[in-house]
Amino acid sequence: DAVMTQSPLSLPVTLGQPASISCRSSQSLVHSDGNTYLNWFQQRPGQSPRRLIYQVSKRESGVPDRFSGSGSGTDFTLKISRVEAEDVGVYYCMQSTHWPWTFGQGTKVEIK
Amino acid sequence: QVQLQESGPGLVKPSETLSLTCTVSGGSVSTGSYYWSWVRQPPGKGLEWIGYIYYSGSTNYNPSLKSRVTISGDTSKNQFSLKLSSVTAADTAVYYCARWPSGKDWGQGILVTVSS
Numbered sequence: 001d002a003v004m005t006q007s008p009l010s011l012p013v014t015l016g017q018p019a020s021i022s023c024r025s026s027q028s029l030v031h032s033d034g035n036t037y038l039n040w041f042q043q044r045p046g047q048s049p050r051r052l053i054y055q056v057s058k059r060e061s062g063v064p065d066r067f068s069g070s071g072s073g074t075d076f077t078l079k080i081s082r083v084e085a086e087d088v089g090v091y092y093c094m095q096s097t098h099w100p101w102t103f104g105q106g107t108k109v110e111i112k
Numbered sequence: 113q114v115q116l117q118e119s120g121p122g123l124v125k126p127s128e129t130l131s132l133t134c135t136v137s138g139g140s141v142s143t144g145s146y147y148w149s150w151v152r153q154p155p156g157k158g159l160e161w162i163g164y165i166y167y168s169g170s171t172n173y174n175p176s177l178k179s180r181v182t183i184s185g186d187t188s189k190n191q192f193s194l195k196l197s198s199v200t201a202a203d204t205a206v207y208y209c210a211r212w213p214s215g216k217d218w219g220q221g222i223l224v225t226v227s228s
Contacts, residue, residue: 001175039215041159048208049151049159051215060215092159096213100174103159 002027002095006104012112019080021107023093028073030097037096040069040078043106044089053078085111114139116209116219123225124203130196130224134209135189139217142167142187147212150183150194152205153221164212165192199226 003026013019029036040053051060053069056076066081080087088111093104120132134148141148149164163173165183173181177196185192196203204226211217 041215048218048221050218054213054215094159099172100176101161103161106158
């Protein structure tokens with residue numbers, strides 16, 4: 001399985017400040033079709049997961065542009081340019097290149 | 113807009129079979145190149161992709177659960193289902209159904225507790 005490792009696991013952030021979450025895969029996430037299927041999800045307390053980013057850097061419709069994704073191969077990053085109160089929750093990276101599709105452990109974002 | 117809704121017993125006894133159904137509205141389980149999936153999340157823990165049934169009817173299961181999992185579809189009812197046999201307390205989780213690769217189409221989740 002492709003093991004996804006996130007850091008940090010807990011991220012206290014001041015409102016209006018940037019935040020960054022790292023995700024590393026145990027194997028390259030470049031698919032044989034040339035695409036890299038690395039996704040980022042947000043899970044607010046008591047809610048279902050919601051995908052923010054797909055294929056490393058493509059934002060889902062309706063996702064604020066303060067969220068951005070980057071990376072390649074095995075190393076990926078989710079950045080929030082200015083954290084807002086509604087961004088509190090757990091963020092997961094997830095790969096859908098190799099079966100079984102796997103998630104990182106999650107990073108809990110909270111307001112300081 | 114597609115909506116997915118999980119249903120089934122919230123309590124299952126150890127060694128029995130967990131059975132859940134996902135009812136889909138606003139879209140068809142038999143069209144559109146989608147992977148109709150089940151994902152679970154133990155209380156306070158992370159997410160695990162259980163498996164999927166492709167719109168064509170083919171299935172794929174997580175090897176960690178493969179011996180105990182069956183996912184099937186019912187096109188007449190526009191539903192797909194999950195069966196997980198020989199459950200233990202470790203199978204206690206919120207179970208989500210989802211339409212992949214759409215990132216927005218997830219059910220609200222159903223908590224299934226395994227306990228005698």
